[in-house]
Amino acid sequence: MQNIELPFILEQVNVNLGNRSMFEELFTEFTDRDRSIPSNRRPLKGVIIGAGQVGMACAYSMLIQNTLDEMLLVDVNQEKLQGEVMDLLHGVPFIDPTGIRSGTLADSDDPDIVIITAGAKQQPGETRLDLLNRNVQIFKKLIPDIVQYCPHAILLLVTNPVDIMTYVTLKLSGFPCNRVLGSGTVLDTARFRYLLANQLKIDPRSFHAYIIGEHGDSEVPVWSKVNISGMNLCSGGIEDCSEADQDRLQGIFDQVKNAAYEVIKRKGATSYAIGLGVTDIVKAVLRNQNRVLTVSSFIHGINGINDVCLSLPAVVNREGVTRVLDLSLTPNEEKLLQNSATVLKEAIANLDL
Numbered sequence: 174m175q176n177i178e179l180p181f182i183l184e185q186v187n188v189n190l191g192n193r194s195m196f197e198e199l200f201t202e203f204t205d206r207d208r209s210i211p212s213n214r215r216p217l218k219g220v221i222i223g224a225g226q227v228g229m230a231c232a233y234s235m236l237i238q239n240t241l242d243e244m245l246l247v248d249v250n251q252e253k254l255q256g257e258v259m260d261l262l263h264g265v266p267f268i269d270p271t272g273i274r275s276g277t278l279a280d281s282d283d284p285d286i287v288i289i290t291a292g293a294k295q296q297p298g299e300t301r302l303d304l305l306n307r308n309v310q311i312f313k314k315l316i317p318d319i320v321q322y323c324p325h326a327i328l329l330l331v332t333n334p335v336d337i338m339t340y341v342t343l344k345l346s347g348f349p350c351n352r353v354l355g356s357g358t359v360l361d362t363a364r365f366r367y368l369l370a371n372q373l374k375i376d377p378r379s380f381h382a383y384i385i386g387e388h389g390d391s392e393v394p395v396w397s398k399v400n401i402s403g404m405n406l407c408s409g410g411i412e413d414c415s416e417a418d419q420d421r422l423q424g425i426f427d428q429v430k431n432a433a434y435e436v437i438k439r440k441g442a443t444s445y446a447i448g449l450g451v452t453d454i455v456k457a458v459l460r461n462q463n464r465v466l467t468v469s470s471f472i473h474g475i476n477g478i479n480d481v482c483l484s485l486p487a488v489v490n491r492e493g494v495t496r497v498l499d500l501s502l503t504p505n506e507e508k509l510l511q512n513s514a515t516v517l518k519e520a521i522a523n524l525d526l
């Protein structure tokens with residue numbers, strides 16, 4: 174490991190510069206030993222691009238869940254980046270150690286995963302799709318650098334509109350489809366489970382419930398597959414329920430769909446929940462978990478949908494996305510999913526890639 178942050182630390186503990194080389198040696202020995210990486214495996218390395226609200230929530234969540242051995246943070250705003258990394262480093266004594274550095278992509282040293290959170294975020298009232306042109310311009314410069322410096326990495330997109338940024342990254346990088354995925358509706362699925370669980374007084378982890386399609390206004394709740402211990406909430410979709418229940422369920426979905434608008438109106442950004450969701454995805458990849466997650470990935474030939482990235486339940490492991498599950502949707506759910514794909518494809522058609 175290169176101790177890029179060592180000068181900061183030396184300054185802060187007021188070490189006599191005359192002792193620097195001895196200190197450097199001890200520091201390297203301490204961090205390598207203390208991280209206790211077994212000699213038969215290489216360290217798990219991740220890069221987070223964008224040290225804003227989302228990037229830092231991802232970094233913090235991954236740190237406290239001991240997800241990576243080495244974390245590099247990259248941002249165009251150098252001053253903020255250094256401040257954020259210093260703040261994280263001061264917390265290292267409280268956790269299982271992770272090597273934390275700030276730098277550029279050129280410092281990335283063949284990472285396993287690159288998490289992209291860089292770019293514009295919604296202002297109150299803006300949709301995710303409104304960010305598209307601003308973020309595509311950023312990606313046209315950023316993705317070639319990622320390809321150059323991180324040629325073997327899995328790319329995890331978080332920047333919005335995440336499905337289209339996943340598609341844009343796939344096209345600009347030329348990476349195989351399995352290695353480019355977006356956080357997609359992982360967050361919406363969590364919001365859905367949380368709200369259902371809250372109504373029914375059951376732990377959200379005991380729910381099978383999915384939001385699919387666009388991470389955005391055209392997303393689709395799969396009511397026909399919501400179940401607890403195999404017991405369906407409504408086997409034929411929401412239309413199957415009594416009118417009173419339909420209203421209640423529609424109300425829950427409206428809260429899911431509008432959740433980001435409500436949070437952004439109050440605090441300017443969403444961050445903690447996506448930080449936890451990204452950590453779940455990173456762990457699924459690096460620990461080869463074969464988790465089924467509603468990540469966004471390239472869809473071709475499922476439910477009549479072709480050449481677009483959107484979310485369906487998919488198997489996530491060390492290779493990235495290895496299988497997309499073909500849900501048997503009700504005709505209405507399939508129509509809504511196809512509409513979501515059309516919304517995304519129309520936005521893609523206007524891009525000059």
Ligand SMILES: NC(=O)c1ccc[n+]([C@@H]2O[C@H](COP(=O)([O-])OP(=O)(O)OC[C@H]3O[C@@H](n4cnc5c(N)ncnc54)[C@H](O)[C@@H]3O)[C@@H](O)[C@H]2O)c1
Nearest residue numbers: 223224225226227248249291292293294331332333442447
């Ligand atoms: N997919 C999801 O579920 C989800 C959830 C929340 C937010 N988001 C999205 O994540 C993105 C970031 O949101 P935020 O709240 O962190 O915004 P932010 O403004 O706090 O941070 C963005 C950071 O990106 C940096 N940046 C810009 N261009 C860069 C470049 N070329 N290289 C490196 N860094 C660069 C900026 O300096 C800034 O620090 C937004 O697009 C937002 O909509 C997605």
Ligand SMILES: C[C@H](O)C(=O)O
Nearest residue numbers: 301333360433443447
């Ligand atoms: C803004 C972001 O996409 C969210 O859903 O929280």
